Amino acid sequence: MDVKLLDRRLRDNPPCYASAGSAGLDLRACIDAPLEIVPGQTVLVPTGVAIHLADPGLAAMILPRSGLGHKHGIVLGNLVGLIDS
Template structure:
């Protein structure tokens, strides 16, 4: 199976200096996104999420793919910088600028400073299944678990 191609349009020329998104290792599942801001930006702890431009737009020539914007593990763990919407979904038919919703969940209350060109998120491309949804009165099959409650597996 051949990997699909995604066209990337650079909206901010600084992205060329910081690096066009690329997989950093053979096992990388996602590419880094940079904060395309003009000056350092302070994000106060607990304040509403801040929308940061990535300087990029995408064209996915298939409705069988989407992009997920995810937090960077180190930034979330070490600094408390996470995504305001937890996971951003970029639909295949959206061709505008990819923006990153950043939120400071720092429990110490300290602000987080985001620098221009800082890697603040990562983007992963995933296949999309579009099943036919059928309304039924009763399911056609059963599972071993059944209708067990939320968190019921322990």
């Protein structure tokens, strides 16, 4: 898997495992200003990361795991993001 950092702000603090028991990396919103999302509104939020999977037998997933997102009603639009080759 190739990971490319698209946002310069991530170069000093790239996504990483939060603990030894973490199954995946924590993604952040790479935005330039505060973002207000009203109920029912859909917004695409950049992560500043691109992933390339050359092996067609591999896939990656983006899963909602944040308690903060759950508490504020912010979820993935399709609930699971699948990245495949």
